[in-house]
Amino acid sequence: MESKAMTTSILLILLLDVTFCASIGGSIEETPSPESLAASGKKAQRKQYSYGRARQLYQNTLSYFIDGKDNGTEIDSGQRTGDNARQVDDYFKNHHSVRKSKENDRTQSNPPSGSTSGCKESWSAWGPKTVLFGCGERHRNRSCNGKAQVERRTDCSNPTFDDQLMYFKKFFFKPLQQYRKQKSKKKGNSYEQPLDLLFLVDRSESMQRLEFSRVCSAIATLIKNMELNISPGNNQVAMVTFGTDSNVEFKFNDYTSILNVQNAIIGIPQHRSGSSQLEQALRYSADIFNSSKNFGAHKGSRRVMLIVTDGQSTHDPGAAAKKLKQKFDVEIFVVGFKVIDEKQMMAVSSHPKHHHVFYFETAQKVHRMVKQLKLKK
Incomplete structure (x- = not known):
């Protein structure tokens, strides 16, 4: 038993x-x-x-x-x-x-994706990574019972074309939509805030002839798709190219229609010039945005700069960019392709950094990205 x-x-x-x-x-x-x-x-x-x-x-x-x-x-x-x-x-x-x-x-x-936890508001889409390469954070947010909530996750993936297209459209393209066919009205001797948009384009030795041509074509297409109201007293576009030296291709008040601006951009010769001196180009751009200089900039305008580059600046451009942003209140965006110095690009761009820096592998993909941008009618 x-x-x-x-x-x-x-x-x-x-x-x-x-x-x-x-x-x-x-x-x-x-x-x-x-x-x-x-x-x-x-x-x-x-x-x-x-x-x-x-x-x-x-x-x-x-x-x-x-x-x-x-x-x-x-x-x-x-x-x-x-x-x-x-x-x-x-x-x-x-x-x-x-x-x-x-x-x-x-x-x-760490709330799971799609979880509402009793909140009526759903999570927003994930934002861009805080860095282009390597591991960074992505954020998304919502309002729950009147309180803001932020969720974070780590992402170590490389930038993809679709993501960069989405973020460029969200942070650069759409915010400038308000300048589409806008008519400024006089108030004494001043105007309602128009847009002064400057393109700063790399033409150093690293930029091949076909690449430069595609970048210019991409900018011309961007101008067309933005449908800016470019006219006297309204929105204006200027363009500067840089290598060892900087050159003003056309000033803010040189052209007063989208078609004329497009033709001017397409007709720019490459004339490649040595190393990429972005720091010098940024210092030179301060005069372009200075309304007291003879470059046609508006007084009190909204100032936006888009830098397109394929490499690394010979000298640190951070200090020059900081002065440009502080003195003239310029919002700086950067589009890079091929081999770029991410640290330099982040130092140059406006805050938040990951909303102002975009990367595409080739000039052809930059052109392809711009062609897919369309404004809602």
Whole structure:
């Protein structure tokens, strides 16, 4: 009898191990394979099935070993198995509640994608990475019960064409949509704030002839798709190219229509010039934006600069860009392709940095990106 009791105890201990494994999703006999359940997207059903199957197997085994005679007296197997069933229920429920509590803690610290957590507002789309290359953070936000919430995640992927197209459209293209066919009205000797847009384009030795041609074509297409109201007293466009030296291709007040600006951009010869002196070009651009100089800049205008470059500046352009932004309130965007110095581009651009720097692998992709930009009618 003692031997039988000992054997029963050992088997019960082993069975508890089996049921514990089953409770955390392990497979047991006659349980569907994890592959088939995962394929049908029934992860929750697998957990529920494993729990129910383990409980049933435990009760059946208890009934098998406990059911019988003890000193000639019939044992009430239903009562005994019922007591043990309640114990096993308590065990599994406690185990499940602990796991659920841990899952809730993880959810609160890092809410899953698409989760609303009782909020009516859904999450915004993920913003751009805080850096172009390497690991950076992406942010998204929402309002929940009147309180702003921000969710962050780490992203180590390289920039993709579709992402950069989306962000360029969102942060550069659409905000300038307000200048489409805008008519300025005189107020004394001043105007309502028009737009002065300057393109600063790299023409150093690293820029091949075909690449320069594609960049100019991309800028001309961008001007067309933006549909700016370029006219006397309204929005204006100027262009400066740079290499070892800087050259004003046309001033703000040289052309007063979109077509004339497009033709001027397409007709610019490459005349490549040595190294990329972006720092010098930024210092030179300060005169272009100075309304007291003879470059046609408006007084009190909104000033925006778009830099297009394929490489690294010979000298650090950060200080020159800082002075340009502080003194003339210029908002600076950068489009880079081929091999760029991300640190320099971030130093040059306006804040937030990851909203003002964009990267495309080739000049051809820059052109392709611009062709896909369209304003809503």
